[in-house]
Amino acid sequence: MKQLTEQLARAIVRPRSRNTYKGSFGKILIIGGNAQYGGAAIMSASAAVYAGAGLVSVATDPVNRSALHARLPEAMILDASTSALETAIHQATVIVVGPGLGTDTTALKILKRVFAAVSQTQVLIIDGSAITLVATHHLAYPQAQLIWTPHQVEWQRLSGLALAAQTIEASQQAAAKIPGIIIAKSAQTHVFIGHEIYANTAGGPAMATGGSGDTLTGIIAAFAGQFHPLSQAVLAAVFVHSHVADIVAMNSYVALPTMVIRELPAYLKQLSVSAN
Ligand SMILES: NC(=O)C1=CN([C@@H]2O[C@H](COP(=O)(O)OP(=O)(O)OC[C@H]3O[C@@H](n4cnc5c(N)ncnc54)[C@H](O)[C@@H]3O)[C@@H](O)[C@H]2O)[C@@H](O)CC1
Numbered sequence: 001m002k003q004l005t006e007q008l009a010r011a012i013v014r015p016r017s018r019n020t021y022k023g024s025f026g027k028i029l030i031i032g033g034n035a036q037y038g039g040a041a042i043m044s045a046s047a048a049v050y051a052g053a054g055l056v057s058v059a060t061d062p063v064n065r066s067a068l069h070a071r072l073p074e075a076m077i078l079d080a081s082t083s084a085l086e087t088a089i090h091q092a093t094v095i096v097v098g099p100g101l102g103t104d105t106t107a108l109k110i111l112k113r114v115f116a117a118v119s120q121t122q123v124l125i126i127d128g129s130a131i132t133l134v135a136t137h138h139l140a141y142p143q144a145q146l147i148w149t150p151h152q153v154e155w156q157r158l159s160g161l162a163l164a165a166q167t168i169e170a171s172q173q174a175a176a177k178i179p180g181i182i183i184a185k186s187a188q189t190h191v192f193i194g195h196e197i198y199a200n201t202a203g204g205p206a207m208a209t210g211g212s213g214d215t216l217t218g219i220i221a222a223f224a225g226q227f228h229p230l231s232q233a234v235l236a237a238v239f240v241h242s243h244v245a246d247i248v249a250m251n252s253y254v255a256l257p258t259m260v261i262r263e264l265p266a267y268l269k270q271l272s273v274s275a276n
């Protein structure tokens, strides 16, 4: 087992080349946020913008329009229930589906449309409600570069492993049957990539607050849009999310997602200029 450390993040978060534009840093589409959980999509999109994504769009319930624009004018918005969803999917390089999507029939319909529209070259991050829907409805895995971000209960649904049975060995065996990268989130997050296992060295109980996982999806998306190879970008994102929360937690009892998001640009700048 390998450790996820700052060294890995430092190696991938480098200064930006001069001859670039917004299209050079990923076109991210976040799909989620129903009428109840609009905040989840806003946190995911905010994390993507603050982690350096070039362009971020949010496909959501239209009820979230004013809140999203007020909180995050950098993001574009579309109604997830219209054919604008398919158009946006085709234009995106990295897609997140699930934060605050919900698990009702509307959510299931949206998820099936996403799975039908994505292509093999696109990165698809499957989180939260989308994981629950895949597990409960036994959906076929889509053709894309998949990244799964289950918390322990979602991992139970997806892998069939009860919480007490989620040993590293059992989780690795279950992960091997699912295509893509699995980020098994907990107080001790493990990332399963092929035959390799990475243990996160950062993070703590200040992160135990709603929206922490939604925030992680945005950071992964932004890193996948900016840095290569994908596996290193994902590993760096997991570390950076938790490490920035640790920085916030030095002076704060809770590392609220919005606080972590606000700290991202300064930490990424620091990483990019520090010697390897
Ligand atoms: N502000 C917002 O809009 C928020 C929206 N959220 C969205 O709400 C939807 C449901 O997410 P939930 O995470 O509640 O998922 P679930 O609906 O799957 O609920 C998981 C349940 O298991 C419990 N639990 C026990 N052990 C746990 C563990 N180790 N890790 C996680 N949960 C554990 C939780 O308390 C919860 O009752 C997702 O789409 C998510 O993105 C949440 O992220 C919270 C914040």
Ligand SMILES: Nc1ncnc2c1ncn2[C@@H]1O[C@H](COP(=O)(O)OP(=O)(O)O)[C@@H](O)[C@H]1O
Pocket: 128, 150, 151, 185, 186, 187, 188, 189, 202, 203, 204, 205, 206, 207, 208, 209, 210, 211, 212, 213, 214, 215, 216
């Ligand atoms: N006690 C803890 N120690 C370390 N990390 C934690 C702890 N509690 C939560 N986290 C992290 O916070 C995130 C929670 O994700 P998730 O449960 O999906 O949140 P949400 O769906 O509310 O956004 C994960 O990245 C998890 O590793």
Ligand SMILES: [Mg+2]
Pocket: 127, 128, 151, 213, 214
């Ligand atoms: Mg979650």
